[in-house]
Amino acid sequence: MKPCTAFIFLCCCLFACSKPQYPLVEIKTDLGMIELEIYENEAPITAKHFLANVDKGIFAEACFYRVVHMNNQEGREIKIEVIQGGLFHDSIVDSMPTIRHERTDQTGILHKDGVISMARNLPGSASTEFFICVGDQPQLDAGGLRNPDGQGFAAFGKVIRGMDVVRKIQMQKEENQMLVERIPILSMKRIR
Structure with missing residues (x-):
């Protein structure tokens, strides 16, 4: 191997080895699997809380229940597109511990695809949803206009496999953004 080629090979190996090994979470639904990479270094409070909920089995009865797309936000000037999941029932959600709000201008994790x-609801009220x-x-980042307080939402990871499933969920039949038939989360577990 020539010295130049060996140097390039070594640099590539070092780069590959230095890439962070983020925790991975797998969400299984009837519509398919979604795999998440959780950014625990960038959003330590939110990521640790989410991973603890996964590890404790908090999401055993969870589901996807809300879908927001361009055609179901009448009267909203600032439109977004998301699917929402969690424990669904306010009586359960309200009994869960909440965490301090980590703004996107602190974590650097923006609300990308x-x-x-x-x-x-208010900053510091996030728990399981x-x-x-x-x-x-x-518009969901810090300074965005979707939430009147301008604090944005606490992003903490990204789908690395299964965006087709996310889009399938978003297109399910809904009334006023709530799915007519909720999509049960069959399992949510850490796979790394």
Whole structure:
């Protein structure tokens, strides 16, 4: 091997070895699998909370229940496209611990296509409900106008496999953004 070729080979090996090994979470539904990469270094509070919920089996009775697309946001000036999942029932969600809000201008994780983020009401009220972006959604970032407080939502990972499943879920029959038939999450587990 020539010295130049050997140097390039070594650099490629070092780059491949230095790529972070993020935790992976697999979501199984009747419509297919979704695989998530969780950015625990960039969004430590949110990622740790989500992974702890996965590890504790909190999502055993979870589902995807809300879909937002361009045709079901009448009267909204700022439109977004997402699917939302979690425990669904307010009585359960409200009893779960909440976490401090991590803004996108702190974490650097923007609401791009496939990014997973925490649903919330007020900043610091996120617990178990999450959403996945369909397409880029900059209005969900810090300073975005979708939420009147301008704090945005706490993004903490990304779909690395299964965006076709996410899009399938988004196209299911809905009424006022709520799925007519919720999509059960058959399992949600850490695979790395």
